[in-house]
Amino acid sequence: MEMQDEQTHREGRYRPMGELIRGIFFILFGLFAIFAERLGLGEFRISPQWMMILGIALMVYGAFRVFNGIRKLFFNRN
Template sequence: MQDEQTNRLPENRYRPMGELIRGIFFILFGLFAIFAEKLGLGEFRISRQWMVILGIALMLYGIFRVYNGIRKLFFNRN
């Protein structure tokens, strides 16, 4: 039993923080894709409909990353 505890690698806290930060960036990129043309911050060569779809996909992926990071940081206790 003690051998199992000593052979475990120390828990890495930087990876979940990286997931949180990446998730926030993906959410921000998604918001930028949706609202950039409305705010006059950029003009894209693809249609508005595809930019909204891309923005929503980026935001959903970002929410997934944030959820994973929070789950690993706070709720994955052994």
């Protein structure tokens, strides 16, 4: 029984860590969407205004994931 509780506790810490990592990736994709064309890393077929909107949306979603992961990882003590 005690071993099962320890395994459940350990698995419960992987999910917030995954959220944190996914959030960082979304922030990086948002930065790429905003700055890739300006830095010569790629050309996109949509207007720069839409790429800016997409980049900002990705970064906001990533920041939400990072915040949620940090909150669950460090501040959700049971």
